Amino acid sequence: MPSSDMVPYVMPGSAVLPPDRTGWSIDPGRAALVVLNVQNHFLHVLRESSAPVGELLAGVGLLTESARAAGIPVLYTLKTAEREPDGRETSFGHPRLPGGEDSRDVVDAIRPQVGDSVLVAKRFSAFAGTRLRRRLAELGRDQPVIVGVFARTQVLLTAADAWMQDMEPFVVADAVADRAHDDHRMAVDWIAATCGAVRTVRGVVDVFGGPGPRHREGGRPSTPLM
Numbered sequence: 051m052p053s054s055d056m057v058p059y060v061m062p063g064s065a066v067l068p069p070d071r072t073g074w075s076i077d078p079g080r081a082a083l084v085v086l087n088v089q090n091h092f093l094h095v096l097r098e099s100s101a102p103v104g105e106l107l108a109g110v111g112l113l114t115e116s117a118r119a120a121g122i123p124v125l126y127t128l129k130t131a132e133r134e135p136d137g138r139e140t141s142f143g144h145p146r147l148p149g150g151e152d153s154r155d156v157v158d159a160i161r162p163q164v165g166d167s168v169l170v171a172k173r174f175s176a177f178a179g180t181r182l183r184r185r186l187a188e189l190g191r192d193q194p195v196i197v198g199v200f201a202r203t204q205v206l207l208t209a210a211d212a213w214m215q216d217m218e219p220f221v222v223a224d225a226v227a228d229r230a231h232d233d234h235r236m237a238v239d240w241i242a243a244t245c246g247a248v249r250t251v252r253g254v255v256d257v258f259g260g261p262g263p264r265h266r267e268g269g270r271p272s273t274p275l276m
Contacts, residue, residue: 058102059231061109061224064250068242074193074218076249076257081220082123082191083113085160086176086198086205089128093157096199099229109225109251110197111160113258118163120258123189125167126156127176174203175211183215192217195254196246197225201237213245220247222254 088110096103117124155161162168169180176182186194194212196205196219205226212219221241228234242248 057100058105059100059234061102061105061227062235062238062250063224064253067223067248067250068239070247071242072218072247074220074247076193076195076220076254078120078122078258080191080193080218081117081195081258082125082186082189082193083117084176084182084194084196084198084208085110085114085124085126086196086208087127087129087171087200088156088160088198090155090157092129092199096227096229100231101227101229101234103227106199106225106227107157107159109222112251112255113195113197113222113225114160114163116255116258117195118165122258123167123191124162124165125169125182125185126162127169127171127180127182128156130170130172171204175207176204177208177211177215186217193220195220195222195249197222199227200233201226201228202233206237206241209241209246210244218247219245220249220254222251223248225251 088107093103093107096106114124116122167185169176169182169185172179186192194208194217196209196212198205205221209219209221219241221238223238226234226237228237238248
């Protein structure tokens, strides 16, 4: 459990976002929501730190429901392996997934639904060793809107990788998180300065145009794609 005197850091709002250097605008016809590693174990790690997990889940939940309602694809990438078959390390001191299946599952509040894509990632970039680029091409999408954890590794490197593949990555500053405010802020600032655009949950939802969260009957996780 987190220390009783630990106060979660404050999610960034629009007033404190770094300047936009891209001039890009989200186009609902080009956008896809990419949700990184919102698994039980990683959320538990964040809860033991100063991360604002409640706000993270609320923001990701609002975005996933808004995207689905607007017909914008939602893609999840999940972490499973810690080492390559030849024994090479893939976590580099990052939180490791324990063996239990429950720890690997997406937290119930924002689980994938029928029609979403689910991919398995071995490295920090969601593009490395996955079908993410091919899946985005199949969907005709070149504006990944990135949310999830951890800001300074998975989020940052996925955004950088997207930009180097001639895409226009957007990172939602109040729908990503890390274990410390400084890590979160560094990632957001670096992305805005080098490879992507930074937005807020409210700004993205307004562009998506879909309604807010709504109860979905009978939703089931989709089948993972390698």
